[in-house]
Amino acid sequence: MLKNTLKRFLMGGLLLLSLPSALVNALEVSLYVSEPEEINTTSALIKGHSEMMVVSAQPNISAATRLANEIEATGLELKYIFLTHAHLDHFQGASVLLKRFPNARFIATPDVAELQRKRIAVSDDLARSRYGDNAAVPSPIVAPYNEDTIFIDGQPVELSRGFYGDVALGEPDEPHTVAYVPSAHTLIPSDIIYYNGHVMMGGSTKESRRIWLTQINHWLKQDYKMVIPGHMPKGSDLTPMGALTHTRDYIMAYDLALENHDNAEDVIAEMKRQFPTIGHESALLIGTYMNFKVMHKLLFNPTVETIFSILPDALAKWIDEKIYESKKADWQGEHIH
Numbered sequence: 001m002l003k004n005t006l007k008r009f010l011m012g013g014l015l016l017l018s019l020p021s022a023l024v025n026a027l028e029v030s031l032y033v034s035e036p037e038e039i040n041t042t043s044a045l046i047k048g049h050s051e052m053m054v055v056s057a058q059p060n061i062s063a064a065t066r067l068a069n070e071i072e073a074t075g076l077e078l079k080y081i082f083l084t085h086a087h088l089d090h091f092q093g094a095s096v097l098l099k100r101f102p103n104a105r106f107i108a109t110p111d112v113a114e115l116q117r118k119r120i121a122v123s124d125d126l127a128r129s130r131y132g133d134n135a136a137v138p139s140p141i142v143a144p145y146n147e148d149t150i151f152i153d154g155q156p157v158e159l160s161r162g163f164y165g166d167v168a169l170g171e172p173d174e175p176h177t178v179a180y181v182p183s184a185h186t187l188i189p190s191d192i193i194y195y196n197g198h199v200m201m202g203g204s205t206k207e208s209r210r211i212w213l214t215q216i217n218h219w220l221k222q223d224y225k226m227v228i229p230g231h232m233p234k235g236s237d238l239t240p241m242g243a244l245t246h247t248r249d250y251i252m253a254y255d256l257a258l259e260n261h262d263n264a265e266d267v268i269a270e271m272k273r274q275f276p277t278i279g280h281e282s283a284l285l286i287g288t289y290m291n292f293k294v295m296h297k298l299l300f301n302p303t304v305e306t307i308f309s310i311l312p313d314a315l316a317k318w319i320d321e322k323i324y325e326s327k328k329a330d331w332q333g334e335h336i337h
């Protein structure tokens, strides 16, 4: 009897002792968002008591430098820079972070790493034309990471693969990894989810959008403490599930707009009518011109548009098709640079 009481007392004591230490060890997640001209790319800072990691590395030198300052100000050791998908706006800034934090490891799941390596040349060219001296090039090569868990101060960050999200030109899907921080009940789906901005739908198909929505509907049931989108206007009042509902509503509206209209201009007008105040209109324009293969529009050059307007339709379509095939090969890493 006495022995049992003693045992219970000791176990209770152990529980009391272990509970506060679990709370102390919980990871904290905070959000960094870059400026509109840096396409409001987010980075998630996952912080322990002495170590930390960052998810997404920002698109250019200015954005990545401010992120590096923020990381430095935490006083924590940056262990990992994690890349969720092989898009330049999330990996080029790693060159800046690695200079500032040479002991950090720049990692991605093997499928993302393979695709990033193929896309570096075309991504770096694009960044030079887009950002000039502010381009964070050459991009560092991300190392493949084979585990499904990353530990920060002994606490897990879980990685799940095989999700659908935004895609590069000409591919209905490409690898996206989702990070989840159990101790903060926070999901980091990166560019599978956007908040208060047009979602990049270029390359998506009816089937890929259906799978994309199924993923979101599953997450909507999870009651997360926070879901961090890949892009959101700076200063937005992000609610825990707000990014999920925004992206779900946007994809459903886009799907319907494609069903009801047979040309890019009408789809764009319909989406602007339904979402009149949200940011990142360029994603709507680029994605929709891409989906209808009116590639010359992607140059946003009035002279080119005038020339195309006087070309016979069949010839204009043929040229657009050729540009599309060439760009597609670029993004799939088929062209040697």
Ligand SMILES: [Zn+2]
Binding pocket: 041, 087, 089, 090, 191, 230, 231
């Ligand atoms: Zn992005």
